[in-house]
Amino acid sequence: MDIAIINTKLLTFEGRGLGIINDGGLAIENGKITFVGKTTDFQYQSADHIIDGSNLLTMPGLINSHIHTSETLLRGAAQDLPESEWMNKGFGPFKKHLGIEGMVAGAQLGVLEGIRSGTTTFAEYETHVSSLVNNVYLPFKTRVVAIETINEMASDRVKLKPTDLYELDSELGKDPLKRADALFKDFQDHPLVTSMYGPQALDMVSEETLKIVQAKAKEKKCKIHMHIAQGNRERTQIEKRYGKGATTISILNDRNFLDENLVAAHIHDTTIEERELMVQKDVKMVGCPSSISCIDGILPPIGHYLKLGGTAAIGTDQAPGPGHHNLFLELKLASIGTKIISKDPTALPPWESIKLVTINGAKVLGLDQKIGSLKVGKNADVITLNLKKLNLVPVIDNPFHTIIPNLVYSTNGSEVNNVIINGDFIIKDNEFPSLNVEEITSDVSKKARLIFEAATDEWKEADSQMVKYYKKGFL
Template identity: 30%
Template structure:
C-alpha cells in the first residue's frame, strides 16, 4: 500500500487500460509489452510501462487486458451504412446488373428516413463490435446517419451524396450540393461528425456539378469522395463516350486535387498512378467488394510505393457482406500479394497502417486520432488473442491480421468513452436492432 503521502501525490484519472501488447502505430513495428494507457477527458494523457503507473496515477476505471492486443480504433474509409438492410439481397452479380436491376430499384422503393435510421444503427453496431471507431459514409439522409453516429458515440465522415437524377433525398445536383453545404455548416464544430461531398461516380454526375464540387471542396477544405475506375466496363464506357478515361476527364475538369478520394481504382495505368501521386489524390481500397463484384484488382503496392495515401474500406453490406475491418485487413494483405505477385507486398503491419493512420488522415483527423499517442483522442480497440485460433503469438500484429476473428474484439472506446465492454455493445440495443432488421427483410422480401 502506498503511504498517505504518496497517495496524495498520485493523480486521479478517468480510465487506465493495462495491455499485454500495445501497438501505438506511431512507428512501424513498435510493440510495447505490458504498458498502460492513461486516459483523461477524452484524450490519451500518457503511455507508460505498467510497473510505473501506480507511482503517478490511479482511477476508478481500470481494465486489465492481459491477453489482448490494444490498437488505435479501426477506421472504415468507405461504406454505405444504411445498405446493411440490403445485406444478402442481391448476391453473385456484376456491378452494373447488381446496381441497375437490383439495388437501385430496391432503394427507389424502400429508402426512407426510417430505413436510413434503422440501417445506419445496424451498421454502426456491427462496426463497433468489430473494432471500428470511425467511418466514412456515402448515403441519402446523411443527417440521420449523423444522428445515429452521435447516439452510438462513433466518429463519422459523412460524404453527402450528389447525383444528376432525382431521389428521395434531392431533385437535382444543385439541391444535393445545397444539402451537403447545409450539413457541413451544421456540424462544422462537431468533434464526432465531419462532412464532405459524395458524388457517386463520373457516370452518374455530370461535369458542371463536378466542377462546383472542386471549387467548394477547396474553399471549405473538405473531401470529395468518389467511386472511380471501379470496373473495366466503367472505364470503357467513358472512353466510348468521350474518348477519355475517367481520371483523364477528371483531370481536365480540375478535380484531381488533394481533397479528392478515389474509391476502388481497380483499373490503373502506370502514368495514371504518377498523376494521382503528383496531384496528391488519395485512394480507398475495398478488397472484399472488388472481389465479390469481380471488379478487378487495386494495385495497392504500386500506389503506396508512389507515396499515395491508401485507406481501407468495407463498402456497403450489399456488396461485402460484412462491415468487419479485421477481415478487410486480412483480405487487403492477401490480395496485395496476388496483385503484385510478391508475397512480401502489403504486410500485416501495412494493412493495419491503412486501417488506422491512413483512415484517420482521409477523414482529416490525422492529428486527432489514428495512432495511440499522448494528446490524441482515446479511440481504442482491444482484441483478446487468448483463443486457440490465435495461439501462439509471435508477432501480435501478424496474429491480429492473419488469424483473429471480429468476435475477439473485447473493448472499444471512442473519445475515452466505452462503447463495447467484454464483447457486449453498450451504446446501442443489439437485440432491438436484430428485430428491426428482421422486420425490414420480411417487408422487402414480401414485395420482391
C-alpha cells in the same frame, strides 16, 4: 483519470516501426489520451476504471474509410452478378424501396457490426446522410465522417442497357448540394462529426455541379470523396459522354481535380500511368477489397498504390454483395489477394496492411492529428483484443512479435472485447452497455422483410442473373 489500461501489449503506430510496447499502460481523461508508455512509469491507481491488460492487445480503433451502412439492410440481395448488371438490375429494385426509415435501420445494423469488430470511425457516404448521423451515429456515440451523396441520375434505371448513356440533370444535384452545405453548419466543431463533399462519380454528376463542388470544398478547406474508375460500366459511360479513349482520370486531370484534397474510392479501372499521376498529385486512395471483388471480380490496387508511394486506406463499401463490415476480414483479403495478383509472397506485409485501417485511414480522411495512433493529446479511440482466443494463441514476443502477422492473417474481429470512442465505452467486457442490440436487430429484420417483399416483382422483372439462379432453385 477516467480509464487506465495496464500491463498490456500496446500497438501505438508512433515512433519506430509500429511502436510496439510490452507491459504498456494507457490513460484516458476527458476523451483524450493522457499517457502512453510502460506500466512501471504510470501512476494509474486513482483511475475510475482500471483494465488489467495482461492478456490484451491495445491499439487505436479501426477506421473504415468508405462505407454505405444503410445498404446493410439489403445484405445478400445482390451478388454473383455480371458487373454490368449489379447496380441497375441487381441492387436497383431493392435500393429504391429503402426510404429514410430503411436507411436508418440498415445503418444501425452496419454500424453495430463495425463497432463489434473494432471500428470506431466510419466514413459514411449516403443520401440524406444527416439522418444517419442524427439517428444512428450520435445515439451510438460513434465517430463519423459525413459525406452527402451528390447524384444527378434519374432513379429509374432498371430497364437501361449497360451501353445506354445515363441522362444527367443538374437540377437533381441542387438538393444534395444544399444538404451537403448544411452538414458543415449543423455539425461545426462537433467532437464526433466531420464533413466532406461527395459527388458520386464522374458519370453520375454534370461538369457544372463538379465545378460547384470543387469551389465549395476549397472555400471550406475540406476534402472531396468520390467513386473513381469503378470498372467497365463507368468506362463505357465516360467514353459515351466525353469521347472515345476518354477515362475518368484523364478528364479529372484536365479539369484540375486531382490534388491532395481528393479521396478516390476504388480506382481499379486505372492504368499504371494513371496511378502514378494520382500519386504524383497526392490523391488519397480507398480500396474496398471484398466489395469490388464481388461486384467486378477485381482486387483494388491497394498494394500497387502503396508501392508507388501513395497514401491508401480500406473501406467495406456496401453489404449486399460481400455481406459484412469487418475490417479485419478486409485486411486479410487485401494482403493475401495482393500477394496472389502480384505473384509475390512479400507484397503488402502485415506491418503495412494494418496501417490501412489505422494511421493511414486517418491520413486519408484528414484526421491524423486527432486519431489513428496512440499518442498523448489525441482523441481516445481505443480498442482491446483478447489474446487468449484460440486463433491468436500462442502469442510470442521473443525473438519477435507473432501478434503482428496474426492480426492480419488470423484475426476475425470476435477478439475485440473493449471499444472506446472519444473516451466512452461503447463495448465494455464484450457487452454494449448502453445499446439493446437484440431489440435493434429484431426491428431491423422486420423492416428488411417488408422491403424485400415490396421489391419482389420489380426484381423478377429486371431478370438479372440472380433471378435465373433463383428460378433454378439455388436461392
